[in-house]
Amino acid sequence: MxxxxxxxxxxxxxxxRKAETSAEYGIFPEKRDIKTLIDYGIINLNKPSGPxxxxxxxxxxxxxxxxxxxxxxxxxxxxxGVLPIAxxxxxxxxxxxxxxxxxxxxxxxxHKKIGQSRIHKLAKEFVGEIEQIxxxxxxxxxxxxxxxxxxxxxxxxxxxxxxxxxxxEAGTYIRKIVHDFSLKLGCGGHMVELIRTKxxxxxxxxxxxxxxxxxxxxxxxxxxxxxxxxxxRPLEFAVNHLKKIWINDSAVDSLAHGADLSVPGIVxxxxxxxxxxxxxxxxxxxxxxxxxxxKLDSKSIMKEDKxxxxxxxxxxxxxxxxxxxxx
Numbered sequence: 001m002x003x004x005x006x007x008x009x010x011x012x013x014x015x016x017r018k019a020e021t022s023a024e025y026g027i028f029p030e031k032r033d034i035k036t037l038i039d040y041g042i043i044n045l046n047k048p049s050g051p052x053x054x055x056x057x058x059x060x061x062x063x064x065x066x067x068x069x070x071x072x073x074x075x076x077x078x079x080x081g082v083l084p085i086a087x088x089x090x091x092x093x094x095x096x097x098x099x100x101x102x103x104x105x106x107x108x109x110x111h112k113k114i115g116q117s118r119i120h121k122l123a124k125e126f127v128g129e130i131e132q133i134x135x136x137x138x139x140x141x142x143x144x145x146x147x148x149x150x151x152x153x154x155x156x157x158x159x160x161x162x163x164x165x166x167x168x169e170a171g172t173y174i175r176k177i178v179h180d181f182s183l184k185l186g187c188g189g190h191m192v193e194l195i196r197t198k199x200x201x202x203x204x205x206x207x208x209x210x211x212x213x214x215x216x217x218x219x220x221x222x223x224x225x226x227x228x229x230x231x232x233r234p235l236e237f238a239v240n241h242l243k244k245i246w247i248n249d250s251a252v253d254s255l256a257h258g259a260d261l262s263v264p265g266i267v268x269x270x271x272x273x274x275x276x277x278x279x280x281x282x283x284x285x286x287x288x289x290x291x292x293x294x295k296l297d298s299k300s301i302m303k304e305d306k307x308x309x310x311x312x313x314x315x316x317x318x319x320x321x322x323x324x325x326x327x
Contacts, residue, residue: 002151004101004167006241011272014302019248019267021284025322028285029234034225038064039088041232046207047075047083060085063214072097073199081196082204090235096291099170100200100241108162108178110189116157122184126152132176147172201240236288239280245269246282252322255289261310273298279310289317
């Protein structure tokens with residue numbers, strides 16, 4: 001079965017220098033107290049058919065009594081499936097998640113019966129870089145743009161109905177693919193049903209419903225926080241699809257103040273980082289410190305003793321959680 005690009009990665013974690021983290025500063029994400037988790041977590045929500053993505057985020061704000069919650073990657077009202085919802089201060093992670101690859105399972109109805117071999121053959125032509133003009137009812141400007149389709153698999157064909165699975169770059173319009181696909185077949189067709197099964201590392205198999213969230217919060221109010229901890233994940237889960245660099249305790253506070261990352265602060269890193277990659281910078285407790293663009297590849301970072309390794313783009317770690325570095 002085909003996978004999204006980040007799922008196909010083959011890498012190891014390279015240790016540049018030995019270092020330990022102090023128990024005096026920071027906290028392992030899984031050990032955060034429940035109130036912090038509610039204000040700095042993310043939910044792998046299985047969106048129901050009917051409400052808009054914005055309405056679903058509003059429902060969650062009301063359930064959890066939050067002032068702020070946001071969704072990643074809008075789904076049409078009738079589309080169901082994975083809709084990550086970031087909570088409270090955690091909403092700033094959504095920008096990193098928006099660019100993650102997506103997977104959908106859909107049902108396409110053709111307007112006349114077409115030979116199965118022809119359908120399977122055409123599906124292969126839609127893999128790779130494609131051009132799309134967003135549909136009229138979309139939130140973006142209707143100009144031609146390029147998107148990547150990582151895989152397009154026809155799972156089953158019954159009469160005029162075609163069940164398919166597609167993995168694609170963020171911002172790809174599946175309804176438009178169905179429209180273009182059926183036109184190339186020369187018969188026309190339309191999408192009957194669509195489910196988003198993956199968004200980055202969020203999978204529909206592990207998703208929860210609004211009812212699950214509501215029930216778990218009621219249990220929490222009664223003094224049982226276990227169910228809510230199963231529903232709300234630490235914010236760091238949202239960057240599982242990104243390559244990573246881990247830094248020393250002494251480097252954390254300067255990055256929390258917006259500084260870029262230099263080589264001396266790095267303790268370990270993923271082996272497949274390339275210059276220009278989006279990289280998540282983590283503390284040795286696996287806390288998300290910032291996300292930035294790599295200025296050196298993994299080989300160069302391991303080789304060099306100084307130099308700029310990463311330009312910070314979005315800071316997550318609060319200031320003064322870790323001590324200020326003393327020269």
